[in-house]
Amino acid sequence: MNQPLYAVPAEWAARAHVDAKGYGARHAESLADSAGFWQREAQIVDWMTPFTTVDESCFDEAGFGIRWFGDGELNVSANCLDRHLATLGDTPAILWEGDDPADTRTISYRELHADVCRFANILKAQGVRKGDRVTLYMPMIPEAAMAMLACTRIGAIHSIVFGGFSPEALAGRIQDCDSTLVITADEGLRCGKTIPLKANVDAALTNCPSVERVIVVRRTGNPVAMQPGRDIWYHEARDGVSDDCVPEPMNAEDPLFLLYTSGSTGKPKGVVHTTGGYLVWAAMTHKYVFDYRPGEVFWCTADIGWVTGHSYVVYGPLANGATTLMFEGVPNHPDFGRFWDICDRWGVNIFYTAPTALRALMREGDAWVTRASRQSLRLLGSVGEPINSEAWEWYHRVVGDHRCPIVDTYWQTETGGTLMSPLPGATALKPGSAAVPMFGIEPVLVDAEGQVLEGVADGNLCIARSWPGQMRTVWNDHARFFQTYFTTYPGRYFTGDGCRRDDDGYYWITGRVDDVINVSGHRMGTAEVESALVAHPKVAEAAVVGCPHPIKGQGIYAYVTLNAGEDGDDALRAELVKWVRREIGPIATPDVIQFAPGLPKTRSGKIMRRILRKIAENEVDSLGDISTLADPSVVAALVEARGAPS
Numbered sequence: 001m002n003q004p005l006y007a008v009p010a011e012w013a014a015r016a017h018v019d020a021k022g023y024g025a026r027h028a029e030s031l032a033d034s035a036g037f038w039q040r041e042a043q044i045v046d047w048m049t050p051f052t053t054v055d056e057s058c059f060d061e062a063g064f065g066i067r068w069f070g071d072g073e074l075n076v077s078a079n080c081l082d083r084h085l086a087t088l089g090d091t092p093a094i095l096w097e098g099d100d101p102a103d104t105r106t107i108s109y110r111e112l113h114a115d116v117c118r119f120a121n122i123l124k125a126q127g128v129r130k131g132d133r134v135t136l137y138m139p140m141i142p143e144a145a146m147a148m149l150a151c152t153r154i155g156a157i158h159s160i161v162f163g164g165f166s167p168e169a170l171a172g173r174i175q176d177c178d179s180t181l182v183i184t185a186d187e188g189l190r191c192g193k194t195i196p197l198k199a200n201v202d203a204a205l206t207n208c209p210s211v212e213r214v215i216v217v218r219r220t221g222n223p224v225a226m227q228p229g230r231d232i233w234y235h236e237a238r239d240g241v242s243d244d245c246v247p248e249p250m251n252a253e254d255p256l257f258l259l260y261t262s263g264s265t266g267k268p269k270g271v272v273h274t275t276g277g278y279l280v281w282a283a284m285t286h287k288y289v290f291d292y293r294p295g296e297v298f299w300c301t302a303d304i305g306w307v308t309g310h311s312y313v314v315y316g317p318l319a320n321g322a323t324t325l326m327f328e329g330v331p332n333h334p335d336f337g338r339f340w341d342i343c344d345r346w347g348v349n350i351f352y353t354a355p356t357a358l359r360a361l362m363r364e365g366d367a368w369v370t371r372a373s374r375q376s377l378r379l380l381g382s383v384g385e386p387i388n389s390e391a392w393e394w395y396h397r398v399v400g401d402h403r404c405p406i407v408d409t410y411w412q413t414e415t416g417g418t419l420m421s422p423l424p425g426a427t428a429l430k431p432g433s434a435a436v437p438m439f440g441i442e443p444v445l446v447d448a449e450g451q452v453l454e455g456v457a458d459g460n461l462c463i464a465r466s467w468p469g470q471m472r473t474v475w476n477d478h479a480r481f482f483q484t485y486f487t488t489y490p491g492r493y494f495t496g497d498g499c500r501r502d503d504d505g506y507y508w509i510t511g512r513v514d515d516v517i518n519v520s521g522h523r524m525g526t527a528e529v530e531s532a533l534v535a536h537p538k539v540a541e542a543a544v545v546g547c548p549h550p551i552k553g554q555g556i557y558a559y560v561t562l563n564a565g566e567d568g569d570d571a572l573r574a575e576l577v578k579w580v581r582r583e584i585g586p587i588a589t590p591d592v593i594q595f596a597p598g599l600p601k602t603r604s605g606k607i608m609r610r611i612l613r614k615i616a617e618n619e620v621d622s623l624g625d626i627s628t629l630a631d632p633s634v635v636a637a638l639v640e641a642r643g644a645p646s
């Protein structure tokens with residue numbers, strides 16, 4: 001692989017938390033003496049009751065379970081707030097910039113602590129108790145972080161649903177975990193347009209009997225319907241509430257939050273993260289991967305509706321006493337220079353975003369970037385999908401002026417935080433490679449039969465042993481947890497990703513090998529889009545695959561078979577697109593709908609997705625063996641009628 005190699009800058013090697021020698025030694029120690037390593041590193045958080053056991057996890061069917069620091073006690077909000085008050089009370093915890101650049105807030109650690117305590121007392125007054133589920137459907141405003149931390153303060157389990165999901169999708173996620181309380185806002189704002197969050201909650205709740213209360217934060221101030229007895233204004237509930245709330249001591253293995261994510265099959269699953277291991281992992285990876293130093297301004301552009309927002313907007317940075325920037329808007333409003341203006345305005349030192357945003361901005365030319373000084377930037381990060389080398393080089397050359405290392409962080413909702421990444425003071429960079437495993441991570445590449453591949457190899461990525469930030473279960477379905485991640489390659493956690501290891505031992509993620517697609521860094525189960533499509537009265541059958549997309553990375557390509565007598569025309573295409581947006585949300589908007597009189601099936605009736613993928617990727621010369629199909633002639637018809645993403 002003749003990739004350019006960017007050496008570690010000398011000043012980074014000298015000053016960083018971890019240099020090349022340190023990385024090698026610590027990674028080796030983390031595997032050879034896991035108990036000793038974690039006994040020390042887990043002190044990155046404060047324990048109310050020290051743990052005496054470290055890793056009690058087992059990936060085998062007999063004895064299966066994930067458990068870390070099992071007898072320790074701690075509280076997440078106390079770690080993110082109280083322990084910083086003596087030294088950082090007046091330091092900004094959250095810098096916030098709204099959709100409108102003139103709309104800003106700065107919240108110190110002391111203020112955030114008081115607000116979180118008040119919010120926690122409001123939740124208590126509404127009857128929320130330890131272990132109850134609270135669903136958040138919020139815009140990117142500081143009250144979202146306050147609500148998360150308030151839940152952790154009293155031991156309630158939060159489940160955040162991204163504000164771009166539809167009422168149907170929201171309802172499904174509320175029903176699955178029986179939330180008793182929902183926190184939302186009147187409306188969200190995006191490019192000056194309003195998003196009807198409260199109205200969406202009202203629509204969802206027609207079908208959610210478990211919900212007793214809705215707390216509504218005023219964001220835009222436009223009138224919204226309030227249901228007496230159920231709905232409460234946050235600003236009213238806050239009046240006169242004490243800002244004193246003792247943090248609940250939580251067992252390390254008590255659930256901290258649920259986050260629904262898509263898999264190959266079935267409905268989205270509620271990924272469960274617990275208190276101790278997750279916080280240790282979020283804090284430790286934030287410190288080492290971003291080489292975080294006290295006083296720095298850290299900006300992760302992710303929405304808190306995704307795991308990246310949980311770990312690197314809120315929990316990792318605040319656990320480390322960092323100043324975290326929270327941004328409500330989008331990169332192209334009011335113009336394409338928004339990101340870089342924010343970097344200058346707030347003195348951002350570490351900037352972390354997704355390749356899809358970089359590709360969209362790169363297309364608009366360098367002048368939007370170079371009009372900002374970007375002098376404060378020290379380090380850049382990428383997350384969510386493989387970054388193509390053009391986008392990487394542009395990020396490095398134009399955004400970072402060749403000065404800032406780029407950390408390409410590979411991880412998943414399931415992993416809690418980064419699994420692989422270069423460490424900026426330790427690892428020479430190869431554009432497009434997530435480089436090396438984090439401490440405690442033991443990657444293994446296996447072939448389709450599960451044979452371990454050594455040295456230079458291309459295979460399926462598994463992790464051989466547990467790490468503290470690993471998910472513990474699927475909410476209400478422990479069997480599905482085991483079945484999904486530990487049965488394909490018994491004894492190992494299977495990520496679902498393909499991966500190559502080069503002759504320097506660097507890892508290159510090649511993308512999902514299952515029926516999950518990655519659209520603009522957002523994970524989408526093809527089965528979910530299919531079931532939305534077949535719910536339409538004119539649709540008989542649907543098969544969805546990913547297709548290459550210049551900005552989104554992957555687009556959504558849907559093959560749709562209509563009921564007999566229905567005509568596939570542009571009007572129906574538009575109707576189906578609207579339908580899917582309504583069923584799931586705008587992030588599931590199909591890029592291509594190809595009407596298909598027949599789908600390629602085996603004689604036993606199984607759809608051959610491999611062929612559909614090849615057609616969507618326009619690799620029609622390499623369809624492979626189609627002789628096992630029940631009716632091979634459908635393939636020629638599909639190739640003939642191929643669509644392309646616009």
Ligand code: PRX
Binds near residue numbers: 409
């Ligand atoms: O395919 C990998 C891809 O995103 C998937 C996880 O998606 P999600 O759970 O939504 O979490 C995204 C944010 C952590 C992975 O299975 N992925 C994530 N980061 C990278 C990546 N692929 C390549 N390089 C990355 N840096």
